[in-house]
Amino acid sequence: MYRNFxxxxxxxxxxxxxxxxxxxxxENRSSGGFMxxxxxxxxxxxxxxxxxxxxxxDHIVHVxxxxxxKTSYIDALVEQINGFDNGLPDAIIGxxxxxxxxxxxxxxxxxxxxxxxxxxxxxxxxxxxxxYKVGIPTLSGTGAEISRTTILTGPEKKLGINxxxxxxxxxxxxxxxxxxxxxxxxxxxxxxxxxxxVESLAGTYINEFSKAYGEKSLELCRQVFLEDHQDGADKLMxxxxxxxxxxxxxxxxxCHALSYGLSFLLGIHHGIGCCIAFNHLEExxxxxxxxxxxxxxxxxxxxxxxxxxxxxxxxxEHMIGxxxxxxPLWDNCLGKNWRELMPxxxxxxxxxxx
Amino acid sequence: MYRNFxxxxxxxxxxxxxxxxxxxxxENRSSGGFMxxxxxxxxxxxxxxxxxxxxxxDHIVHVxxxxxxKTSYIDALVEQINGFDNGLPDAIIGxxxxxxxxxxxxxxxxxxxxxxxxxxxxxxxxxxxxxYKVGIPTLSGTGAEISRTTILTGPEKKLGINxxxxxxxxxxxxxxxxxxxxxxxxxxxxxxxxxxxVESLAGTYINEFSKAYGEKSLELCRQVFLEDHQDGADKLMxxxxxxxxxxxxxxxxxCHALSYGLSFLLGIHHGIGCCIAFNHLEExxxxxxxxxxxxxxxxxxxxxxxxxxxxxxxxxEHMIGxxxxxxPLWDNCLGKNWRELMPxxxxxxxxxxx
Numbered sequence: 001m002y003r004n005f006x007x008x009x010x011x012x013x014x015x016x017x018x019x020x021x022x023x024x025x026x027e028n029r030s031s032g033g034f035m036x037x038x039x040x041x042x043x044x045x046x047x048x049x050x051x052x053x054x055x056x057x058d059h060i061v062h063v064x065x066x067x068x069x070k071t072s073y074i075d076a077l078v079e080q081i082n083g084f085d086n087g088l089p090d091a092i093i094g095x096x097x098x099x100x101x102x103x104x105x106x107x108x109x110x111x112x113x114x115x116x117x118x119x120x121x122x123x124x125x126x127x128x129x130x131x132y133k134v135g136i137p138t139l140s141g142t143g144a145e146i147s148r149t150t151i152l153t154g155p156e157k158k159l160g161i162n163x164x165x166x167x168x169x170x171x172x173x174x175x176x177x178x179x180x181x182x183x184x185x186x187x188x189x190x191x192x193x194x195x196x197x198v199e200s201l202a203g204t205y206i207n208e209f210s211k212a213y214g215e216k217s218l219e220l221c222r223q224v225f226l227e228d229h230q231d232g233a234d235k236l237m238x239x240x241x242x243x244x245x246x247x248x249x250x251x252x253x254x255c256h257a258l259s260y261g262l263s264f265l266l267g268i269h270h271g272i273g274c275c276i277a278f279n280h281l282e283e284x285x286x287x288x289x290x291x292x293x294x295x296x297x298x299x300x301x302x303x304x305x306x307x308x309x310x311x312x313x314x315x316x317e318h319m320i321g322x323x324x325x326x327x328p329l330w331d332n333c334l335g336k337n338w339r340e341l342m343p344x345x346x347x348x349x350x351x352x353x354x
Numbered sequence: 355m356y357r358n359f360x361x362x363x364x365x366x367x368x369x370x371x372x373x374x375x376x377x378x379x380x381e382n383r384s385s386g387g388f389m390x391x392x393x394x395x396x397x398x399x400x401x402x403x404x405x406x407x408x409x410x411x412d413h414i415v416h417v418x419x420x421x422x423x424k425t426s427y428i429d430a431l432v433e434q435i436n437g438f439d440n441g442l443p444d445a446i447i448g449x450x451x452x453x454x455x456x457x458x459x460x461x462x463x464x465x466x467x468x469x470x471x472x473x474x475x476x477x478x479x480x481x482x483x484x485x486y487k488v489g490i491p492t493l494s495g496t497g498a499e500i501s502r503t504t505i506l507t508g509p510e511k512k513l514g515i516n517x518x519x520x521x522x523x524x525x526x527x528x529x530x531x532x533x534x535x536x537x538x539x540x541x542x543x544x545x546x547x548x549x550x551x552v553e554s555l556a557g558t559y560i561n562e563f564s565k566a567y568g569e570k571s572l573e574l575c576r577q578v579f580l581e582d583h584q585d586g587a588d589k590l591m592x593x594x595x596x597x598x599x600x601x602x603x604x605x606x607x608x609c610h611a612l613s614y615g616l617s618f619l620l621g622i623h624h625g626i627g628c629c630i631a632f633n634h635l636e637e638x639x640x641x642x643x644x645x646x647x648x649x650x651x652x653x654x655x656x657x658x659x660x661x662x663x664x665x666x667x668x669x670x671e672h673m674i675g676x677x678x679x680x681x682p683l684w685d686n687c688l689g690k691n692w693r694e695l696m697p698x699x700x701x702x703x704x705x706x707x708x
Contacts, residue, residue, distance in 0.1 A: 002368035004378060004524075009363040013563040013603065014356035024358060170358075173563075208588035209367040209527075212596060216570040234562035242566060249367065 005248045006164040008135075008146055011241075013173040015234070018136065022053035024170060025091060028132050029055070033090040036081055038063050038104045040096030040138065048138070048177070052095070059084060065099035068269060071118040071154040074106045081111065088112070093134040097189065098142030098270065101135045105150040105166050108133040117161065118154040126163040135168040138177045140236040141189035141271065143196070143244025145171045151270070158264045158322065173241065175233035187225075187301050188271030190236055191292065193243040194221040195274050198288035199253035200246045203332035207249045214246035225295040253333035254284045257326040258350060261319035266307060276303055280353045284333065308351045320347045359602045360518040362489075362500055365595075367527040369588070372490065376407035378524060379445060382486050383409070387444040390435055392417050392458045394450030394492065402492070402531070406449070413438060419453035422617060422624065425472040425508040428460045435465065442466070447488040451543065452496030452624065455489045459504040459520050462487040471515065472508040480517040489522040492531045494590045495543035495625065497550070497598030499525045505624070512618045512676065527595065529587035541579075541655050542625030544590055545646065547597040548575040549628050552642035553607035554600045557686035561603045568600035579649040607687035608638045611680040612704060615673035620661060630657055634707045638687065662705045674701045 012020065025035060034057035041062035043049050054060060061077065081089065088111055094104025108130035110117050120126055135145045144150075148167050149160030160166075178186070197218040200210060220239035224232045258281075259273035268276065275292075282289045296303070311319065324330070324347060330338040366374065379389060388411035395416035397403050408414060415434065421427075435443065442465055448458025462484035464471050474480055489499045498504075502521050503514030514520075532540070551572040554564060574593035578586045612635075613627035622630065629646075636643045650657070665673065678684070678701060684692040 002366050002371045002374065004364055004366045004374075007361055007363055007365065010358055010360055011563075011602075012356050012358045014561060017356045020356065020358075175562075207368060208529075208585060208592050209365075212570055212574065212589075212592040216566055220566065231562055235566075238562050238566040248365075 003249065006148060006167055007245075008168045008171050010170045011173065012171075013237070015174060015176045017172055018051065018174040018177060021136075021172065024172065025053065025093070025134070028091050030090050032057075034058050034084070034086060035091040035093060036061060036089045036107075037093045037095060038077075038100060038107065040065060040100040043095070043138070048095070057086070063096070063100055063103050065097065065103070067267060068263060069099050069103050069106065069150075069152050071116060071121070071152045074103065074110055074117040074152065077103065077107050078110045081107065089131055091132045091134060092130075093136065095136045095138060097137065097139035097185075098144040098192075101137060101142070101144035102150040102152070104133060104135065105130075105144075105168065106152060106161060109150075109161060109165060117152055120161045121152060121154050121157060121159040123162045126161060126165045129165050132169050134170045134172065136172045136174070136177070137237070137240070139181055139185065139189045140178060140233075140240040141191065141193040141243075143193065143240055143247065145173070146241055146244035147247065153264065157325070158260050173237050175231070175237050178233040178236065183299065184301065185271070187299055188269070188275055190221065190225060190239075191275050191278070191295070192271045193217060193240050194225065194292065194295070195255050195278050195288070196252045197221065197243050197246060198285050199255060199333065200250040202285060202288070203250050203253055204335050205250045205332045210246045210248055210250040213242045213248070214250065217242035217246055222291075226291075226298060251328050251332035253329055255281055257323045257329040257333075258347070260326060261323040261351070262307065262354070264322045265311065265315055265319045268307065272303070276307060276354050279303055280350060306354075308354055316348065316351065319351060320344055323347055357603065360502060360521055361599075362522045362525050364524045365527065366525075367591070369528065369530045371526055372405060372528040372531060375490075375526065378526065379407065379447070379488070382445050384444050386411075388412050388438070388440060389445040389447060390415060390443045390461075391447045391449060392431075392454060392461065394419060394454040397449070397492070402449070411440070417450070417454055417457050419451065419457070421621060423453050423457050423460065423504075423506050425470060425475070425506045428457065428464055428471040428506065431457065431461050432464045435461065443485055445486045445488060446484075447490065449490045449492060451491065451493035451539075452498040452546075455491060455496070455498040456504040456506070458487060458489065459484075459498075459522065460506060460515060463504075463515060463519060471506055474515045475506060475508050475511060475513040477516045480515060480519045483519050486523050488524045488526065490526045490528070490531070491591070491594070493535055493539065493543045494532060494587075494594040495545065495547040495597075497547065497594055497601065499527070500595055500598035501601065507618065511679070512614050527591045529585070529591050532587040532590065537653065538655065539625070541649075541653050542623070542629055544575065544579060544593075545629050545632070545649070546625045547571060547594050548579065548646065548649070549609050549632050549642070550606045551575065551597050551600060552639050553609060553687065554604040556639060556642070557604050557607055558689050559604045559686045564600045564602055564604040567596045567602070568604065571596035571600055576645075580645075580652060605682050605686035607683055609635055611677045611683040611687075612701070614680060615677040615705065616661065616708070618676045619665065619669055619673040622661065626657070630661060630708050633657055634704060660708075662708055670702060670705065673705060674698055677701055
């Protein structure tokens with residue numbers, strides 16, 4: 001059985017395409033309706049915020065991503081938007097990095113699906129289409145713009161709301177919006193893409209569809225992080241999009257699984273968490289890790305060390321449990337007998353090195 | 355202004371995925387409804403035909419593509435389907451090469467839009483969505499599975515029905531279906547893809563989106579036509595898909611423009627027409643043509659020569675007119691001053707060499 005893969009059905013790509021946002025939204029505006037722009041609060045008061053085509057009844061809601069998105073935060077945002085008291089919005093527009101894009105996806109779904117966002121963490125639990133949603137990345141690498149998931153930290157687990165309804169209806173890829181991102185954030189987020197390409201291409205699930213996307217994404221990452229190109233932002237945006245598409249028939253692997261544990265127990269953000277983990281995964285991805293170290297050196301990046309040193313035994317066991325619960329990731333990485341190859345002791349040893 | 359690019363929103367890729375067709379269609383079946391399978395008549399009575407999941411009220415209609423699709427043929431098929439006298443079908447499923455896929459797209463549109471298909475040749479003239487449509491290629495290279503056009507030969511012109519409504523709702527890419535295609539047809543159709551990658555990448559319209567797709571498509575074509583790979587059919591299917599996606603923000607060029615003239619006046623099919631033209635276009639695409647000749651040699655392909663020799667002056671002028679009418683193609687190839695660079699005499703000289 002092959003997956004019948006759903007794709008974001010509309011894309012606009014180009015420098016300055018953000019200026020077309022009003023036109024793009026127009027056909028989804030209802031008479032008397034309103035739209036919600038969820039904007040990463042680092043842009044509060046910025047030029048970018050001033051360029052948002054806000055109509056009279058629209059709202060800009062600043063979202064905070066100091067922590068990775070929590071289910072409780074989604075539920076609070078949904079309550080806030082329901083409190084605007086003029087029915088459901090015509091559209092949810094997410095503008096920001098991967099966390100903001102994930103928040104916008106989750107809010108769109110929870111405005112139409114009852115209960116808490118934590119109820120839907122898992123696979124294909126959403127049954128009602130969400131509000132029409134538009135994703136506009138200002139950081140590239142997570143693939144959140146194209147993925148069928150929104151990764152949330154719930155009371156019990158860090159796990160995505162995975163469903164075809166999670167996909168954006170429209171994305172706008174404007175490389176100009178990447179200007180001004182701090183270098184370390186640019187690097188960590190870009191490495192999320194690089195690492196998931198490596199994991200996808202080295203995995204047991206790969207087929208020619210995912211390979212075509214993954215290989216090109218990897219090549220673009222190399223151009224961005226090991227060469228100098230004036231249009232590096234354009235390339236990184238395409239790398240992220242292709243990296244996300246590569247997951248269609250593949251999966252990520254050991255690094256993403258381990259990084260989930262780091263995020264859940266230590267609150268480490270996904271991009272840097274992937275970097276901290278990948279840096280110690282030569283035994284899984286020898287060439288990828290060597291190249292990653294070259295990229296770090298070229299961009300003068302130094303990673304935190306000994307991040308797991310202060311954990312209690314119970315916390316360490318919890319972290320190991322979070323990582324090992326991501327079964328498809330280990331299956332993709334190591335094959336059917338992954339449980340034998342990946343005993344708790346091996347996971348612990350890896351975490352202790354980080 | 356950047357194009358807001360519409361994409362086929364659902365893809366299933368994999369060897370043997372054709373076996374999932376019944377499941378894929380299921381959610382679009384209405385109670386009492388029926389579906390129409392438009393099958394290239396080379397498959398009449400074949401094993402493939404027997405594998406089509408035909409329900410009691412469904413019809414398989416054999417389509418003939420000895421000639422490239424004509425508007426009159428589309429209109430006749432629509433009349434035939436309307437004559438089935440049980441309302442509109444739930445779905446149109448095209449199974450075949452580029453011509454069959456184009457026929458299915460046009461039939462889907464003309465079942466809901468009034469008048470003749472010739473009325474809609476052009477850009478964005480379709481105003482009513484067509485019938486839900488599924489495309490299943492049995493030949494790869496045209497990009498018809500992903501394009502927003504269906505190329506038809508009308509009473510006055512060969513021109514596509516270009517619109518977002520022309521896109522398939524679902525495509526099924528099963529590399530097994532390419533087994534058994536005659537070598538020359540495999541080659542000519544694959545070269546359609548190779549040539550449009552070369553034209554797209556060398557063009558003035560190219561951006562990083564189209565470049566990422568075009569470069570990977572070209573690389574896959576090289577693997578298929580200059581190397582030996584067991585999964586060549588998988589690669590060619592992806593090359594065709596990526597080649598079609600590359601056209602998002604680019605265009606084809608001189609070769610496609612000239613091949614339209616060959617098709618219109620001489621009834622030469624698109625794939626072989628592109629090859630006949632490209633073989634003489636070193637002055638536009640020196641490296642591409644050199645590599646194309648290598649591919650021809652490797653696969654022992656010999657092209658017809660002097661195909662324009664028997665044309666009258668009037669016919670030659672008509673052919674030149676057809677080619678020069680494709681303004682965006684020349685603009686992409688040569689830039690804004692293409693008219694100066696491409697006088698009638700130069701087009702004539704090129705045609706006389708073919």
